[in-house]
Amino acid sequence: MSGGTKTPAPAPGFAAPTVGETLLACVCDLEPGRVAALLPPQLEAAGDQAFIYIVWATLNADFFPVRGRSFVEANIALPCLGPRGEGTWFARAYFPAKDFVRHAYLSGWGGMEAQVEVGRVPHAVQRWVWPPQHAVGGWVARGGRREIELAVTATEPVELETTPLRRFSTVYGVRAVAGRQDVTLELHPEERIVRALRGSADLRLAGDAAELLGPHTVRDGYLLELGIVLGGSASVG
Amino acid sequence: MSTRVGQEILVLRFEPPAELEQLISDPAVPRTGPAVLLVADCIDLDRWRAEPLEPQQAGWTEIALGYHCEARGEPATAFHFPFLLLSGSRGDNGMGLADVELTRFHAACPDFDGPAAGRRVEATARTFAGAPLAEVEATLERAAPGELPAGLLRWVNRVSYPDVTQPGALLDAGLWLVPAQDCEVADEWVGRGSATLGAAIGWSGVVEGEAWHYGTVFTLDAVEAL
Known part of the structure; x- marks a missing residue:
């Protein structure tokens, strides 16, 4: 058979993709x-809190199709102690x-398909309106029902190390795939926090998200901007 | 009602092939300069501020194929139905609809420091049924502050609506002049680029020309009937 075209693989030494992320985050006491009770047995609780993120991100990678370079996501993260x-x-x-x-599933997270919307501002417009002095928000809906609504008003610069989010970018997974049960860790060969602001948060939970976290008290809201060199994941335990 | 709008814009200016010029031109608005293919990432800043929990209503993308013209004796750019296509939030304003995505930048990326010489900017647009409208690519060459061609932020639109009672017919709402008011422009870069236009736009082929990339904020207020 002839006439096919083999897709070229990235050349050796090809630069790892980088990603820029903006997180709207809030901290809840549970x-x-x-x-x-919610963590997998391989991980130990590191506090009775949950962190809610709504994120927009851009891969700075010309080899990705244009439609694949920008994405949104949302997370309910639980603080834990893992192998690292x-x-x-x-x-x-x-x-x-x-x-x-x-x-998400392969990484060992609770992956869910959902509609995610967030108040992203085009890069070339940010010089006039960023960082925002007002609330910026977003939401997560499944099956047409909003389960998370989050608006953050964050204007006070903060040292991330002094906040509950100090290890927010150390993300473990616990997978059970192909008979293998282990703990994964997302690797970031380079990571830089470009902006960390603290303020207030307005959070509304419904449906599965509300049932998951149960009674909660909303604490601070945060706006974080960070850059990451993606390094894949490793099995760490 | 006045609205403050922000846009990140990629424009390709090129000499249109005769068939394409005939397709996009309106006899009432003569062409006075290059054809213009515009792709934009847009935000309604007033709505973004006022309704933080409804961000999906504040953002949209658009693609427009038109040409330099004059309106009331001043340079302008003509974009007529059905060659002005928006991704949705303003899609009931007598315009077309399209699924548009373009290179988005993020200042926090470790190796990104803004527009730069050699940086590629791309866009892709299709109908919501999946038919290709355009693939655009450009390479920025140099910063060009203050050099943006006149008329790119002053628009003439023939606004029309498909007539559901007569398939193929249009309800013509006439020509409108839409000026960007209290306009600020920044990060103007110029380079070269090309676009592959797809069948869904009514003409297939490749065009090449001068590419502009810039950010702008402006107020949309009064529009004038021409």
Whole structure:
């Protein structure tokens, strides 16, 4: 058979894709013991809190098709102790694209297909309106029903190390795939926090998200911007 | 009602082949300069501020194929139905609909420091049924502050609606002048680019020309009937 065209693989030494992310985040206090009950047995609770994120992100990678370079996601992250110390585990990882949901499943997170909307501002417009001095928000809906609505008003610069989100980018997974049960860790060879602002959050949960977290008290809201060199994932335990 | 709008824009200016010119031109609005293919990532800043929990209503993308013209003696750009296509939130304004995506940048990317010489900008547009409208690519060459061609932020639109009572017929709402008011422009870059236009736009082929990439905020207020 002839006439086919082999798709060229990335050349050796090809630069790893980078991603820029903007997170709207809030911290919630949960009932004592709730996090421990939700975490997989391989991870230990590191507090009775949950972190809610709604994210827009852009892969700076010319070899990706244009439609694949921008994405949104939302997460319910739980603080935990894993094989590499303090981190988080995504009890829910919401994506509007099936391939990302599959990635979440393969990473050992609670992947869910959902509609995710967030108040993204085009890069070239940000010089006039960013960072925002008002609430910026987004929502997550499944089956047409909004399960998370989050609006964050964050204007006070904050040292992330002093906040509950200090290890937000250390993300563990616990997978049970092809007979293998292990703990994964997303790798970021380079990571930089470009902006961290703290303020207030307005959070409304419904449906599965509300049932998952149970009674909760909303604490601070955050707006985070970060850049990451993607390094894939590793099995760490 | 006045609206403050922000846009990140990629424009390709090119000499149109005769068939394409005939397709997109309106006899009432003569062409006075290059054809213009515009792709934009847009936000209604007033709505974004006022309704943080309804962000899907504040953002949209658009693609438009038109040409330089004059309106009331000043340079303008003509984009007529059905060659002005929006992704939805304003799609009831006598315009077409399209699924448009373009290179989005993120300042936090470790190796991204804004527009730069050699940086590629791309866009892709299709109908919601999946038929290709355009694939656009451009390479930025140099910063060009203050050099944006006149008329790119002053638009003439023939607004029409498909008539559901007569398939193929249009309800013509006439010609409108839409000026961007209190306009600010920044990060103007110029380079070269090309576009592959697909069958869904009514003409298939490749065009090449001068590419502009820039950001702008402006107020949409009064529109004037021409």
